[in-house]
Amino acid sequence: MLKIKELKCSIGDKEILRGINLDVKPGEVHAIMGRNGSGKSTLANVITGKETAQITNGSIIYNNEDLNEKTPEERSLRGIFLSFQYPVAIPGVNITYFLKEAVNAKRRYLGKDELDAATFLRQIKEKLKLVDLDSSFIKRAINDGFSGGEKKRNEILQLLMLEPNLAILDETDSGLDIDALNTIAHGITTAKSPERSFIIITHYPRLLNYVKPDKVHILLKGRIVKSGGPELAQILEEKGYGWV
Amino acid sequence: MSLSHFQTEFDKMINREYSSPEVNPLRKDAFLKLLDIGFPTQKWEDWRFTNLSYLKNKSFRISDSQDVPPSVLDVSPYEIDDIDTIIIYNGHYQENLSSVPEGVQLISGIEYFEKQNGKIEFKEHTPFDLLNTAFMDISMCIIVEPNMIVETPVRILFISDGESSIMVNPRVYLDMKESTKLTFIEHHVGDAFSFFQNESIFLSLGPNSIVDHIRIQSNSSGTFNMANLQVNQGTDSHYSFFQFAVGGQLGRTNIHCELEGKGSECDLNGLALLTSAKHLDDNIRVNHIAPNCRSNQSFKSILKDESSGVFNSRTIVQEGAQKSDAKQSNKNLLLSKKAVMNSNPQLEINSDDVKCAHASATGELDEKAIFYLRSRGLDIESSKKMIVRGFALELLEKIKDKNILDYLMNSLQSWLKL
Numbered sequence: 001m002l003k004i005k006e007l008k009c010s011i012g013d014k015e016i017l018r019g020i021n022l023d024v025k026p027g028e029v030h031a032i033m034g035r036n037g038s039g040k041s042t043l044a045n046v047i048t049g050k051e052t053a054q055i056t057n058g059s060i061i062y063n064n065e066d067l068n069e070k071t072p073e074e075r076s077l078r079g080i081f082l083s084f085q086y087p088v089a090i091p092g093v094n095i096t097y098f099l100k101e102a103v104n105a106k107r108r109y110l111g112k113d114e115l116d117a118a119t120f121l122r123q124i125k126e127k128l129k130l131v132d133l134d135s136s137f138i139k140r141a142i143n144d145g146f147s148g149g150e151k152k153r154n155e156i157l158q159l160l161m162l163e164p165n166l167a168i169l170d171e172t173d174s175g176l177d178i179d180a181l182n183t184i185a186h187g188i189t190t191a192k193s194p195e196r197s198f199i200i201i202t203h204y205p206r207l208l209n210y211v212k213p214d215k216v217h218i219l220l221k222g223r224i225v226k227s228g229g230p231e232l233a234q235i236l237e238e239k240g241y242g243w244v
Numbered sequence: 245m246s247l248s249h250f251q252t253e254f255d256k257m258i259n260r261e262y263s264s265p266e267v268n269p270l271r272k273d274a275f276l277k278l279l280d281i282g283f284p285t286q287k288w289e290d291w292r293f294t295n296l297s298y299l300k301n302k303s304f305r306i307s308d309s310q311d312v313p314p315s316v317l318d319v320s321p322y323e324i325d326d327i328d329t330i331i332i333y334n335g336h337y338q339e340n341l342s343s344v345p346e347g348v349q350l351i352s353g354i355e356y357f358e359k360q361n362g363k364i365e366f367k368e369h370t371p372f373d374l375l376n377t378a379f380m381d382i383s384m385c386i387i388v389e390p391n392m393i394v395e396t397p398v399r400i401l402f403i404s405d406g407e408s409s410i411m412v413n414p415r416v417y418l419d420m421k422e423s424t425k426l427t428f429i430e431h432h433v434g435d436a437f438s439f440f441q442n443e444s445i446f447l448s449l450g451p452n453s454i455v456d457h458i459r460i461q462s463n464s465s466g467t468f469n470m471a472n473l474q475v476n477q478g479t480d481s482h483y484s485f486f487q488f489a490v491g492g493q494l495g496r497t498n499i500h501c502e503l504e505g506k507g508s509e510c511d512l513n514g515l516a517l518l519t520s521a522k523h524l525d526d527n528i529r530v531n532h533i534a535p536n537c538r539s540n541q542s543f544k545s546i547l548k549d550e551s552s553g554v555f556n557s558r559t560i561v562q563e564g565a566q567k568s569d570a571k572q573s574n575k576n577l578l579l580s581k582k583a584v585m586n587s588n589p590q591l592e593i594n595s596d597d598v599k600c601a602h603a604s605a606t607g608e609l610d611e612k613a614i615f616y617l618r619s620r621g622l623d624i625e626s627s628k629k630m631i632v633r634g635f636a637l638e639l640l641e642k643i644k645d646k647n648i649l650d651y652l653m654n655s656l657q658s659w660l661k662l
Binding site: 048049050071072073075076077081082084087088089090091092093097098099101102105106109141142158162 | 613616617618620621622624627630631633635
């Protein structure tokens, strides 16, 4: 599904990613762990098409297409989703209005009929339950005045509605209490399927206890220095990054 | 600025057969004062950012009997559900097309003037107040008697139309007696090729009265809109104002709000959607005279192309106006490199136990927000429009009447497509 080859990328003069190789197959869950500043979020951003980072070498192939020339919206319509580490507030734009537009943009791309208001509302209400939010939530403006937990739930709600093929979760578990983490993990588990792949970027193995990864990669100074199974996360928890 | 052209029109005005001669002394007095001080130039502190050469370069004539509407006047494009409308066409009152709801009294300005035994204070702050007094053509008064809660909103629909350069000077009094409630809409429309409207609106809010005032400026791009609003508020009265400005070429709205009665509140809001070379100048004075009053101002402008805007607001807390609560907020979105906004919120505080705050922010669209929406599959244009729409909606949603809100939402939607 996703093949990253020898990817190098810079922000300004600074090289952030220094030759990344990654192969994510359908249905797989990959965890990427690493210290602050190791390049985890930059990797998430270049996959989704944020233009702040410049690719200087290598390629990102998604379903046999080179993503390099694709806009963020083209990538999204093809099934790539990013759960943001710091979701931005957009005052005045309520979630219902925004998500209906987004869901219908995707349906148009897939050649499906747009959802009418009633069907859309029925669907979103089902998904709201999965992330433990009530229906008043979707009348609020995107992330405007949201608590940390609400922001992350909102990201997972969007994931559930947009049904991506590849979901990248950038520190979705950071700053959450145990209950919120449970809810988020439940949302992710619900979304798991043999066709849907996940890249979970995290500092802690806690989320990985709920959502078991097939592979764990350790990112250090822009390179993947170690890859292994779920046991790698456990070793990291016990020994810290110094061990790497 | 030369006023010789206005002199010719003024002579026509006072010699006109159907105008009321009893107000001529008032007119003459005002016109003499106007000749004395002249029209503002950009050297005047309050007019620094507004160039009035538009007014100088055009010869406007007073509206005449020939400027009446066609036999069938189509007002369907301006339809808003469940409201009563008073129609004024090029300064001519269309009585047969107008209606007011029960509980609202509509009389002519002259009648009102007589009723008050000529004791009306005009509060002439600018040369345009004087111009209105000198040239007032259509004048009317809306009276709401004590304890009357009027459910149906009242709208004055000002239509400006035609090929020639006309000047109208409407004057409206809104006299809200004690414990009354009304939603009042002034709606400015029409396709005039060239038009100058200089309106004066006097709102008097009796104790415990509530007024929702909505001003929709959506007339042609050949129109110069000058609005002079004077609001006097009694004890515990509540005045809310919302200006939705999308039309006109050059616009200036002067709002003078006097919080005279203890516990009175005013909430002033404005949303300007500007394109091409349009210019809108909002000039606000809120005067906290009595104690325990609250004032809030939220003004937003969205500027495209080479448009420009001004937010010049001064809130004054007088000595003795203790426990005043005053807020000013001005937020602007520049959608073009050539658009300009001048924002100048000021507080003048002469009392010690008060709560005052002001904020002003002018910026471009948030790149992070655009990326967020694009990452959800929306194309770049739709993403930008969604953010702009949200910016407007945040304020627009303060309008309580659903039909009016729907109408303005549609206007906003069409503007976004421009």
